[in-house]
Amino acid sequence: MTSSGEPEREGARPQQDDDDDRRSVRSMAVGSSKTPSTSLHPRAASGTTRTLPTPPDLASAFSRPSPSTRSASESTFSTSSGLQESSTTMPALPNPPPLAPSSSQPQHSSSPSISTANSSSNSISRYPTSSSSSNLRSGGPAPPTSSIRSSRSSRVEGGAQPSPKPIRKPVMPKQIKEPIVPWNHAGSTDVPVAKTSSLYCSLTPMYGFPPPVLKAHTSTLVGDKIYVIGGASSSKGGCFGGVATFNIHTMRWDQLKDVKGESPPPIRAHTSTAIGHTIWVFGGGDEMTYSADMFAFNTLTHTWSLPKLDPSSPQPVPRRAHSASFLAPSSLVIFGGGDGHTALNDTWIFDTSTLTWREIISPPARDENGEVGREGGDAVKRGPVPDRRGYHSGHVVDGKLVIFGGGNGQKTFDTVEVLDLKTKVWHNISPPPDPSRSRKRAYHAAMVIGNLLFVVGGHDSKQYQSDILCFDLRRKKWTTKHLAGNLYPGRGYHSSTFADGRIFILGGSDETTFFSDMWTIDLGASAGLAFLPPIMIHLD
Incomplete structure (x- = not known):
């Protein structure tokens, strides 16, 4: 019985023993760490809670215990409140296999020993004290979760130690080899690496349902699809009468099956020009026929239509092998071609909003002094109208029509000539001929x-x-662009379309072979030209 008269509980220890234990714990803390320990419990200041010694190293505090210290660590442990509980025997658990070392984590000792505040102490600190907590808050190294699980599960009943499992190597991703450069028509894959300033040519991979082998056809870009219309077919001996599409992203060919409306007859050597989602098809023909009709194909509804024109208004003669260019906001500019009897050099503008034609008639050619000059004279600088021609190219740039090349059966041209659509005056901006090329x-x-x-x-x-x-x-001169990769076979009567930084070349012929292939020229660094502001062509 105690001094207060209360009966002494069974198993209770005298107060003196508690004081001795408290002094023993404090002495162990002083001997193991220079940092004074503090209590984690709010009642520690009142003297009702015991303080725990601060572990000198968090990494060692969570390492695996050795067999020599296993019996001591199994006897007692301390709770987070600092109160020592009665001796508790922990069940034995098997040791986990050692973890594979990682370069991104600190290397833990593989020795099965555990270090606490005092190696002779039979208690293990389950939570960090003030010094270790500040280390965590300051971004210091934290013990990995796997190590915590290992220390808690390292108590094995009976002390059985299974043999460690082999260390598993990290799974490495399968190496992706550099793709083989696209093949050329000769079958060689030994192609030098191209510079970023070069253009790169390669055979285009494609699948689906392509059109028949064609020449003198047209390819027109609307959205992300190239629409192929008309052209002479080698397999059928006539002209292609359908509409095929090529997706520039998926490289898939499809032939439209739901086309309706009044479609043009099978034609070749015509022109197709996109304005919005409508493709305007003019001229062309087959065998001995020539056309002057203007058809419209709606790419959204897949519907053909033949607009009715005023028969009393002037209209161009039927032709093929001409050029057609888009003139904002809703017009087409037609130049040259042939009518089956002679080559042409006239210029017409068709307004798709009013469905009317008008001809551009240029004034007489004049020399530098403003005098009327002779066609082909050396002093002629402005005018005359370019020579009659067909199978040339034409584009509207800065409100001006740019014509290049072409032929008339007797002569092949190399001049670049520009028609100012406001003044109706022609200008030859070609540099002097280069005898070397x-x-x-x-x-x-x-x-x-x-x-x-x-x-x-x-x-x-x-x-x-x-x-x-x-x-x-802009500078009115020829420039050199190196074409690397595999060159496409020489050809004519083909089509080319610029889309997504690439030029797609389809079909064509060299008079002996009809080509069914498609080639891609990647512009590389030159693809940024498409994003520059519109240029201005200065004419003298």
């Missing part, structure tokens, strides 16, 4: 990208070419 072209394909006129393939009066020419419309 011929730039004559007919049956070619061309497009304007930024300030450059790209000319693809064609016939130079001697043979079909597989190169690309570039004319700078």
Whole structure:
């Protein structure tokens, strides 16, 4: 019985023993760490709670205990409140296999020993005290969760130690080898690496349902699809009468099955020009027929229509092998071609909003002094109208019609001539001929990208070419663009379309072979030309 008269509980220890224990714990803390320990419990200041010693190292506090210290660690443990509980025997759990070392985590000792505030102490601190907590808050190294689980599950009943499992190597991703460069028509894959300033040519992978092998057809970009209309077919012996589409992203061909309306007859050597979601098809023909009809194809509804024109208004003669260019906001500019009897050099504008034609008649050619000059004279600077021609290329740039190349059966041209649609005056902006390289072209394909006129393939009066020419419309001179990769076979009567930084070349012929392939010319660094502001062509 205690001094207060209360009966002494069974198992209770005298107060003196508690004081001795408290002094023993404090002495162990002083001997193990220089940092004074503080209590984690709010009642520690009142003397009702015991304080725990601060572990000198968090990493060692969570390491695996050795067999020599296992029996001591199994006997007692301290709670977070600092109160020592009665001796508790923990059930034995198997040791986990050692973790594979990682370069991103600190290396933990593989020795099965555990370090606490005092190696002779039979208690393990389950939670960090003030010094270790500040280390965590300051961004210091924290013990991995896997190590905590290992220390808690390391108490094995009976002390059985299973053999460690082999360390598992990290799974490495399968190496993706560099793709083989696109093949060329000769079958070689030994192609040098292209510079970023170069143009790169390769055979285009494609699948689906392509059109028949064609020449003298048209390819028109609307959205992300290229629409192929008309053209002479080698397999059927006539002209292609359907509409095929090529998706520039998926590389898939499809032939439209739900086409309706009044469609044009099978034609070739016609023109197709997109204005919005409508493709306007003019001229063309087959065999001995020539057309002057203007058809419209709606790419949204897949519907053909033949607008009714005023028969009393002037209209161009039937033709094919001409050029057609878009003139904002809703017009087409037609130049040249042939009517089956002779080549042409007239210029017409068709307004798609009013369905009317008007002809551009240029004034007489004049020399530098303003005098009327002779056609072909050396002193003529403005005018005359370009020579009659067909199978040339035409584009509207800065409100001016740019004509290049073409032929008339007797001559192949290499001149760049510009028609100012406001003054109706022609200007020849070609530089002097280069005797080292011929730039004559007919049956070619061309497009304007930024300030450059790209000319693809064609016939130079001697043979079909597989190169690309570039004319700078701002500086009025030819420039050189290196074409790397696998060159496409020389051809004419083909089509080319610029889309997504690439030029797509389809079909064509070299008089002996009809080509069914498609080639891609990646512009590389030159693709940024398409995003430059519209250029201005200054004429003298």
